[in-house]
Amino acid sequence: MSTHDDAHRSSIPGRLSSEQLRVWLTYMRVRLRLSYEMGRQLQADSGITLADYDVLAALYSRDDRTMAVSQLAQHVGWERSRASHQVDRMARRGLVERRRSEIDRRVTEVTLLEEGVTLLRAATPLHFALVQRVFFAGIATGEELDRFGSTLESIYRTLCDEGSIPPPPAEQPEDRRVGPS
Known part of the structure; x- marks a missing residue:
């Protein structure tokens, strides 16, 4: 296929040029394998899921280690219901605390607990070593x-x-x- 044909194909809505398709499929392979490898490493080395790590890291990034569940969802790129269910599972394990905001009772806040901080600090060097390698x-x-x-x-x-x-x-x-x- 000529360069002209590729340029024409990429201008058609819903079509990718051959180069765009190559890059997109490569990205998809990287994304899927990277998620798998990170999840496997975190579970094997620290006993947590990649979702656990995402929440712990997001909360740790805040000075007060607290976020509204809706804000947490936006931060990690999830729907609110997924964030809420993840927080519930982590609260049962004593990693975070879930409570109503004292300022606005309609808002549910989640706070990183010391057990979560300890787990995150233990998991991070091993996780970063994997990120460096792969x-x-x-x-x-x-x-x-x-x-x-x-x-x-x-x-x-x-x-x-x-x-x-x-x-x-x-x-x-x-x-x-x-x-x-």
């Missing part, structure tokens, strides 16, 4: 990392603008770290 090892130079990071940030902004889940509230400062300092 994600960042494939990026050879600082320039590639900068370009890849900028591309992901652009895609994320577009997804927040065009997606069906409300965008998260203003992000926390970028220097906030998960796990032990």
Whole structure:
């Protein structure tokens, strides 16, 4: 197929050019395998799920370690009901506390408990080691990392603008770290 044909195909709604299709299918393979590997590693090494880790890290990123369930859902990119069910499971295990807001009784808040902090701090070095091995090892130079990071940030902004889940509230400062300092 010629370059002209690819350009024409990509202008048709619901079609991808051959290059777009190649990149999209590669991304899908990476996303699925990366989720599997992270989930497997977290479960084997720390006894938690990837969803547990997402919630723990989101709450840890806040100075007061508390968020409204709806805000947590926006932060991790889930529907509110999924976040609520995940919080319930984690509350039963003593990792978080769920309660009504004292300011607005219609709002349910979730707070990271010390048991959750301890678990997150133990899980993070092992998790980051996996991320280094299976994600960042494939990026050879600082320039590639900068370009890849900028591309992901652009895609994320577009997804927040065009997606069906409300965008998260203003992000926390970028220097906030998960796990032990």
